[in-house]
Amino acid sequence: MKNIRNFSIIAHIDHGKSTLADRIIQECGSVSQRELKTQMMDTMDIEQERGITIKAQSVRLDYVKDGEHYILNLIDTPGHVDFSYEVSKSLASSDGALLIVDASQGVEAQTIANVYLALESNLELIPVINKIDLPAADPIKVAEEIETSIGIDATDACLVSAKSGVGIRELIDAIVDRIPSPTGDPSAATKAIIYDSWFDQYLGALALVRVFDGEIKKGQVIKLMSNGEEHQVLDLMYPHPLKKAKTLAIKSGEIGIVVLGLKEVSVVNVGDTITDAKSPASEPVGTYEPAKPFVFAGLYPIETDKFEDLRDALQKLKLNDSSLSYESETSIALGFGFRVGFLGMLHMEVVKERLEREFDLDLIATAPSVIYHVYLNSGDLVEVQNPSELPELNHIDRIEEPYVKATVITPSEYLGNIMTLLISKRGIQEKMTYLNEDRVMLEYSLPMNEIVVDFYDKLKSISKGYASFDYEPTEFKEGDLVKLDVKVAGEVVDALSIIVPRTSALSRGRVLVKNMKELIPRQLFEVAVQASLGNQVIARETVKSMGKNVTAKCYGGDITRKRKLIEKQKAGKKRMKSIGKVQLPQEAFMSVLKMD
Incomplete structure (x- = not known):
């Protein structure tokens, strides 16, 4: 055990985690030059294309220092706020972490959030300043920023360039010297934490585990402590991006893959503890809490007969995304469609794109919403995810909406614009800290409803991409909220209903119907587009009808012939208006997102 090092890589998005992982794998010689490719650890097409990590990945590496053989278990974690749940579980299975900071961009919001997660797990942190070969790099200033904003000593921070390979060997030596070896009792009852799980079409559900006490052996009957289920271990492997090595046992302090032959990954939950069925451990590794969805949206197939295909696609996708x-x-x-819960907006984008790509579906996504706590006059509490489920106003005592603690780090030149944006989103300032003379950290309390739509895009555009953003849910607070309905040709389109603050209902209603007017294709009859609060219409636009020249064939004769044809057309349009149906394009549902 003294020669094992378990460590994670944590950083903000785009600070070079996956590239650094590639260089460490290359330096340890685990992958030949011929097999090497960029983003070795990112196995999904969408990860490769977007240059982001969506799932945490692990690899077991061999390294020799001063004639002694070491085993390095590296975990590459996602950087985006949506996947911080995976980051926290990865850190719980590590003994140390590499804190990567971009030498040209400095400390960002997600950097600080991940550091707090690491400190909660009592991990040894090694500051690593990456991209030192960039012209705009300023490692000394970044080291000072790490010390002032995070409060950890950065005098012996490792200076590296993951792209060119500068400083990688020195970094691996620092990992061996500074990250402690795992502690645990090899003779105690088996105790291991599951920190990742996925589905393999040949082997079934796989669990990636870190063993704390005892060992897991092939053929052993294990017990999952969250639900008490017992299963036999069919096979054991060490993780590797290309070739997984089989083993007969995963010993105390090690990381490995457990094959249980299960058909559903939902049984093998991230954060759960594995123990021996015959002589179980007395308590689990930490507390187990399932991942909670924060954002909800409706997914509907454009072709209604593809509903069953969408159900199958969601079932298969859930096998790899618990x-x-x-x-x-x-x-x-x-x-017919599905109400789907996501961890955040990026998670929603990724899931929709994977469903469309991998399962060849055309989908309509409704505007995302959050969970509201609705207290009725009877005293009952109703949780509402879909605005169309909101009870009638006369039955509601109060509505509470979720709030988040938002952290924004920005260059000071954009401070005024960002504060204006946060105030327009009903934000309440809690803290403002200058990290240095030209970078500011803001902490605001914000309603989550205000950030799930387009907040991140606006923040990036007004700060020219330099501001970073992170949030964590805090509490539910009472709000003066109403349901804004949209009627097209007199019918309420339930998929366009949104819950908004009463003060902004009128302005939002006007903008929404104006957007809709541009998007609804013209019909042979007039189409009224209305925004309403209950039965009260607060805004209206009219989509003009298409005119057909019915008098074109009348090239002479009495005027009454033409008038008769026009009156006949008018009567036909009136009848069509009462029975006509309007097909709404996908852009109409997205217009809810662009209401400023």
């Missing part, structure tokens, strides 16, 4: 939750729902406008 944080996904869904339930069927029906919309008058869109037919």
